[in-house]
Amino acid sequence: MQDAVATSNLVEVDNVTFSYDERQILKDIELVVPKGKVVAIMGLSGCGKTTLLRLIGGALVPDRGEIRVAGQIVNKLSDAELFALRRKMGMLFQFGALFTDMSSFDNVAFQMREHTNLPDSLIRDLVLMKLQAVGLRSAADLMPAELSGGMARRVALARSIALDPMLMMYDEPFTGLDPISLGVIGQLIRRLNDSLGATSIVVTHDVAEALELVDYVYYMSAGKVEFRGTPDEVRAAGLSSLKQFVYGEPDGPVPFHYPAPDYQQDLLAQ
Amino acid sequence: MTRRIAELLRALGARIVNNWIWRLGFACRFLWVTLKESGTSFRRFHLTIREIYFTGVLSLIIILVSGLFVGMVLGLQGYDTLVRYGSSEALGVLVSLSLVRELGPVVAGLLFASRAGSAITAEIGLMKATEQLSAMEMMAVDPIARVVAPRFWAGVISMPLLAALFSAMGVFGGYLVGVRLIGVDEGSFWSQMQAAVDFREDVLNGVIKSLVFGVAVTWIAVYEGYDAPPTAEGVSGATTRTVVTSSLAILALDFVLTALMFRGH
Numbered sequence: 001m002q003d004a005v006a007t008s009n010l011v012e013v014d015n016v017t018f019s020y021d022e023r024q025i026l027k028d029i030e031l032v033v034p035k036g037k038v039v040a041i042m043g044l045s046g047c048g049k050t051t052l053l054r055l056i057g058g059a060l061v062p063d064r065g066e067i068r069v070a071g072q073i074v075n076k077l078s079d080a081e082l083f084a085l086r087r088k089m090g091m092l093f094q095f096g097a098l099f100t101d102m103s104s105f106d107n108v109a110f111q112m113r114e115h116t117n118l119p120d121s122l123i124r125d126l127v128l129m130k131l132q133a134v135g136l137r138s139a140a141d142l143m144p145a146e147l148s149g150g151m152a153r154r155v156a157l158a159r160s161i162a163l164d165p166m167l168m169m170y171d172e173p174f175t176g177l178d179p180i181s182l183g184v185i186g187q188l189i190r191r192l193n194d195s196l197g198a199t200s201i202v203v204t205h206d207v208a209e210a211l212e213l214v215d216y217v218y219y220m221s222a223g224k225v226e227f228r229g230t231p232d233e234v235r236a237a238g239l240s241s242l243k244q245f246v247y248g249e250p251d252g253p254v255p256f257h258y259p260a261p262d263y264q265q266d267l268l269a270q
Numbered sequence: 271m272t273r274r275i276a277e278l279l280r281a282l283g284a285r286i287v288n289n290w291i292w293r294l295g296f297a298c299r300f301l302w303v304t305l306k307e308s309g310t311s312f313r314r315f316h317l318t319i320r321e322i323y324f325t326g327v328l329s330l331i332i333i334l335v336s337g338l339f340v341g342m343v344l345g346l347q348g349y350d351t352l353v354r355y356g357s358s359e360a361l362g363v364l365v366s367l368s369l370v371r372e373l374g375p376v377v378a379g380l381l382f383a384s385r386a387g388s389a390i391t392a393e394i395g396l397m398k399a400t401e402q403l404s405a406m407e408m409m410a411v412d413p414i415a416r417v418v419a420p421r422f423w424a425g426v427i428s429m430p431l432l433a434a435l436f437s438a439m440g441v442f443g444g445y446l447v448g449v450r451l452i453g454v455d456e457g458s459f460w461s462q463m464q465a466a467v468d469f470r471e472d473v474l475n476g477v478i479k480s481l482v483f484g485v486a487v488t489w490i491a492v493y494e495g496y497d498a499p500p501t502a503e504g505v506s507g508a509t510t511r512t513v514v515t516s517s518l519a520i521l522a523l524d525f526v527l528t529a530l531m532f533r534g535h
Contacts, residue, residue, distance in 0.1 A: 057408055086410035097401035114411050 010035045010167055010199040011056060016065035018051060025051050027223045029065070033167075038193050038200040040210040043220035044245065044254065049203040050094075052220075053169050056201065057091060058082045069167060087115055090165035090198075094172040096156035098144040104131065104155045105140040111162045130158040134188060150181025154188070161192055168198050174206040182206075186213050207246050211235065219245070221254075297493045304422055304492065307415035317420040318427070325386040325421070325488075326428030330435070332385055333378055337369075337436035340377060341443025344368055348444070349452055361454050362463035365444030366437075370467065370476045374437030376524050379483035381436075382429055383516040387491035390421050391512040394495025395505035403496075418492045425491070429484025430477050437476065475531045482523055487516040 011033035018026040025048045033039045041049050054060045055067055058074045067074040072085060098107050108127045112118055118126070131137045134154040144152055153173065160168065170189060174182050186209050193200045204210045210217070211231040219227040219234065219242050227234070227242050234246065244252035260266070311318045348364040394417060397403050403413040441463075448454040467473065491512045498508035 059404065059407065083410040083412075086408060089408065091405070091408040093401045093405055095400070097405035099402055099405075100397075100400070111409050111411075114409070114416075 008035045009033060010070060011201065012066075012068040013052070013056070014066040014068070016052075016055065016062045016067060018048075018055060018060065018062045025223055026055075026062075029220075029223075029225055031218055031225060031228075033199055033201055034216075035199050036193075036197065037215040038190060038202060038213060039216045039218065040202045040204060040214040041218045041220060042204060042207065042210060042245070045205060047220045048223045049205075049220060050171055053091075053171055053201065053203050057089060057169060058086065087111075087163060088165055089167045089169065090160035090163075091169045092153070092157055092160050092171065092173055094175055095149075096144075096152040098147075098152055098156050098159070100144050102143075103140065104136065104142050104144070104147070104158075107144070107155060108159045108162055110159065115163065126162075130162055131155070133161070133192065134158045135184070148181075150177050150184065153177065153181065153185055157185070157188060157192070161196065161198075164196055164198075166198055168193065168196075168200040170200065170202045170204070172204055173202060174204055174209055182209060189213060205245075207248070211246075293497075296497065297489070300493050300496065301489055303414055304419050304489075307412060308419045308423065310415045311419045311423045317416070318423050321420045321424030322428055325382075325390065325424045326432060329382060329385045329428070329432060332381055333432045333436050334439050336377065336381055337374075337439030338443040340373055340436075341365060341369065341440030341445075342447045343443075344373075344440065345444040345447030345452070349448055349454065358454050359458035360462055360466075361444065361448045362441075362459035363466040365448070366441050366463045366467050367472060369437040369440040369444075370472050372476075372524075372528075374440065375433045375476055375480040375483055376520060378433040378436040379429065379480065379487060379520040380517055382425075382432060382484075383487045383491075383520065384513050386425065386428070387487045387512045387516050388509045390425070390488065390491040391495040391498070391509045392505060394418065394421070394492060395498035395500075395508050398496065398498060399500035399502075399505060414496075418496060422488050422492050425488025426481070426484045429487065430480040433476065433480035433483075471531075471533070475527075479524065479527050482527060483520050486519045486523060490516045490519065 009032040011031075013029050013031040016026055016029045017024070029052065031041075031052075041052060043049050051060065055062055056069065056074065058077065061075050066076075069085060070088070072081070074082070074085070077085065098104075099110065102110070105127055108130050109123050112123050112126060128137055128140065131140055134157050136151060136154050136158065139147065139151060139155065144155070147155060157173075168189075173185050173189065177185060189200060189202060190213055192198070202210060202214060211234060214231060216230060217228065217234050218225050219239075221241055227237060227239050229237065234242065237243065237246075241253040243249075244254055250256050344365045345361065348361050348368075349358055352358045352360055352364065394403075397413075397417065403417065406413045406416060445459065449456045449459050494508040494512045494515075498504045
């Protein structure tokens with residue numbers, strides 16, 4: 001797969017290292033996202049997945065290395081160039097991050113109003129089309145507080161595809177959803193990607209859902225890419241930490257206990 | 271012993287530098303960026319109008335009612351003092367000058383800080399905590415231009431108007447108590463006021479004060495909100511800091527401005 005798509009990658013992360021203050025989060029990350037594909041970045045909570053997404057979106061700047069999106073080096077762009085590039089990106093945040101002072105309709109219309117001079121009647125049609133795509137046209141007038149978690153996530157999804165982005169990024173899209181909403185979101189990610197002709201990056205630790213959905217998987221652990229491959233390769237992989245992750249085993253290479261001094265000694269210390 | 275004192279001094283210095291000077295530097299840079307990104311607030315003035323509604327119009331009730339009561343108290347207290355010198359007709363002058371020069375801007379500013387300033391901080395802080403500001407940034411919209419600047423300008427525009435309304439309401443309260451209730455001569459109440467209150471020296475200086483307070487309060491409010499740690503505790507702390515810092519800032523600035531405007535005759 002790597003060779004076949006080497007010439008048509010939308011996102012290329014090249015040898016990227018990143019730290020917050022002293023704490024190193026990402027070490028020499030190499031990652032490519034081919035055009036038109038849905039790629040999952042999986043790993044335990046706190047392994048640097050979301051940070052990687054923020055780096056690709058240009059919200060953070062790496063200490064070392066290069067991030068290219070559509071041929072442009074994200075970490076070298078000026079603010080204006082970065083904002084121009086972001087108009088072609090959509091991002092779904094972990095809990096939707098809808099603007100709570102606006103209705104669903106206004107949330108979806110937000111980018112159209114900010115970035116285009118389209119007349120109101122056209123914006124209305126476009127917004128209803130986006131809401132229809134996520135099955136929530138009738139919720140247009142509801143405020144975010146009146147939506148359930150799953151509905152809010154779908155409205156946020158409609159908002160992030162408002163300007164038909166070439167790159168969609170999903171930050172933990174399945175967190176906290178009931179099984180039905182979870183399935184709906186998963187299906188929407190795939191369907192929207194294919195119908196928009198977009199490319200998607202899904203950051204998640206929801207193994208079962210992600211393996212059904214995506215074309216390719218990067219498995220990260222402790223700031224490094226430990227494994228890469230198709231969903232079938234992931235299921236068949238012999239890597240013990242990945243196996244523990246995929247099958248949700250409580251103990252293994254990732255210990256159940258947070259590193260601590262000897263238990264017996266700790267109890268007897270008094 | 272000397273070492274202990276040296277350590278204490280060092281800790282104190284570090285606290286002052288980290289808590290105050292650093293933050294003041296950040297706040298100044300933040301104000302600069304806000305001013306630089308203010309184009310949108312005026313080009314799309316409806317954004318600012320909407321915020322004027324939330325900060326200004328919704329503060330009207332508390333400002334008007336407080337103004338009325340402060341004026342009525344001034345009427346009672348002022349009469350009580352003036353009548354001892356046989357100059358109760360000067361009540362109008364006393365009420366209007368105290369309000370226009372001092373109490374109007376200061377009390378309206380304090381009320382504005384607790385009513386509107388805290389709301390601005392809490393709103394921006396919660397928008398940050400729920401990733402709404404990050405989402406906006408990812409949508410290629412600058413949150414400083416879209417969220418912060420309209421709120422800032424709304425506060426700066428609202429504050430002098432609220433202070434003026436506070437003073438007007440206060441004068442009316444003084445009139446109700448002084449003239450209607452106690453029976454001070456109506457003609458001298460108004461005519462003495464008209465003769466003694468100078469537009470430039472009194473009214474305009476009051477407006478300048480309220481404008482300065484408006485800048486200070488909203489600057490503190492938007493900065494604290496934007497800088498708030500994205501947690502429940504962080505937002506509540508920032509809201510408290512907005513009220514405390516802006517109240518102190520109003521009182522300190524009031525002294526400085528009064529000293530600058532003081533003519534001593």
